[in-house]
Amino acid sequence: MLDGRTALLRRSKGAIMLIPTVQRPDKEVMEAYRGLLEQYDSVTCALSDCMGRFGAMSVEMRPIFEPVSFAGPAVTARTLASDLAAPFKAIDVCEPGDVIVIDGHTSASTAFWGENMTLSAMNRGVVAAVVDGACRDVTEIRRLKFPVVCRGIVPNVAAIAGYGEVNVPMQCAGVAVSPGDIVVGDENGVVVVPLARCEEILHKAEQLLETEHLLQDKLRAGGTVGQLVGIDEILGATFAYQQRAMR
Numbered sequence: 316m317l318d319g320r321t322a323l324l325r326r327s328k329g330a331i332m333l334i335p336t337v338q339r340p341d342k343e344v345m346e347a348y349r350g351l352l353e354q355y356d357s358v359t360c361a362l363s364d365c366m367g368r369f370g371a372m373s374v375e376m377r378p379i380f381e382p383v384s385f386a387g388p389a390v391t392a393r394t395l396a397s398d399l400a401a402p403f404k405a406i407d408v409c410e411p412g413d414v415i416v417i418d419g420h421t422s423a424s425t426a427f428w429g430e431n432m433t434l435s436a437m438n439r440g441v442v443a444a445v446v447d448g449a450c451r452d453v454t455e456i457r458r459l460k461f462p463v464v465c466r467g468i469v470p471n472v473a474a475i476a477g478y479g480e481v482n483v484p485m486q487c488a489g490v491a492v493s494p495g496d497i498v499v500g501d502e503n504g505v506v507v508v509p510l511a512r513c514e515e516i517l518h519k520a521e522q523l524l525e526t527e528h529l530l531q532d533k534l535r536a537g538g539t540v541g542q543l544v545g546i547d548e549i550l551g552a553t554f555a556y557q558q559r560a561m562r
Contacts, residue, residue: 330477330478330479331400331401331404331477331478331479331480331481332479332480332481332483333404333408333480333481333482334481334482334483334494335408335482336482337388337389337390337408337410337413337482337494337495338494338495338510339388339410339495339510340388340495340497340510340513344513344514344517345386345387345388345412345497347517347521348386348497348499348508348513348517349386351386351517351520351521351524352384352385352386352499352501354524355524356501357501357502357503358499358501358520358524359371359499359500359501359503359504359505359506360503361520361523361524361527362499362506362508362516362520363506364523365516365519365520365523366506366508366512366516370490370506370507370508371490371504371505371506372445372447372464372487372488372489372490372504372505372506372507373488373489374504375466375467375488376445376447376464376465376466376488376504376505377464377465377466378462378463378464378500378502379450379453379456379457379463379464379465379468380453380456380457380460381502382501382502383443383462383464383500383501383502384462384500384501385414385442385443385462385498385499385500386414386442386497386498386499386500387412387413387414387441387442387443387497387498388412388413388414388494388495388496388497388498388510389413389414389415389416389492389493389494389495389496389497389498389507390405390408390409390413390414390415390416390441390481390482390494391405391416391417391418391480391481391482391483391484391485391487391492391493391494392404392405392415392416392417392418392479392480392481393417393418393479393480393481393483393485394417394418394419394420394427394448394473394479395476395478395479396476396478397422397425397473397474398473398474398475398476398477398478398479399427399432399472399473399474399475400475400476400477400478400479401417401478401479401480401481402415402417402427402428402432402479403432403435403475404479404481405417405481405482406432406435406436406439406441407439408481408482409436409439409440409441410439410440411439411440411441412440412442413439413440413441413442414441414442414443414444414445414498414500415436415441415443415444415445416444416445416485416487416492416498417444417445417446417447417448417487418447418485418486418487418492419446419447419448419449419466420447420448421447421448421466421488422448422449422466423448423449423466423467423469424449424469424471425448425449425469425471425472425473426448426449426450426451426468426469426470426471426472426473427446427448427449427450427465427473428444428446428448428449428450428451428463428465429450429451429452429456429472430452430455430456430459431452432444433452433455433456433459433461433463434459436461437459437461442462443461443462443463443464443498443500444461444462444463444464444465445463445464445465445487445488445498445500445505446463446464446465446466447465447466447486447487447488448465448466449465449466449467449468449469449471450463450465450467450468450469451468451469451470451471451472453468462500464500464504464505466488482494487507488505490507491507491509492507493509493510495510496508496509496510496513497510497513530543
């Protein structure tokens, strides 16, 4: 979400389209999301459940090392072909705690992230990079312990032609991402929580995670998931609907 002062795109030197200011979540809300990661496992699963089982990036997006755990506001970079200009500029406008999200158009043949970008991002306080494309220099990045989630690993690197967009609404791995949305990653994958719903989803996730043990206590006592959700009734209602439709 962008406020009125930053709604107009500014053109920096070259052809980069840039919105320099991002509306980020309140600090307390952001810290609460990070607190979930410290307290619970599989937080991305809970967040997806609370968003109607949506919001997760595609299965091809995997971290270059495990375990990973991060949460932060999105700073977006939409590339044009194999051009690193937008990701480079995105790093420069980041604030501590941000997550850089790069739309590399699913390219697995060109790296849009590497060691030098990692060092630059760490200097800005960035906590992770999520790349809908490939990464390289993985040995060095693993040594730096900087979380990178991407589609693959390849030595070929993109060029710097000076085109692209920074801090615009875009997609990454099948999910809509806008500047300031909360990006959460763990070993299950990456989930994007829209800024406009971040407090609502936070409260729902807190409730879900706090009560998850009640369900698991019943399972440890010998129950099954099917019994607890009443799967026979659900199946019966489904077949009854089909029978009614056939009349």
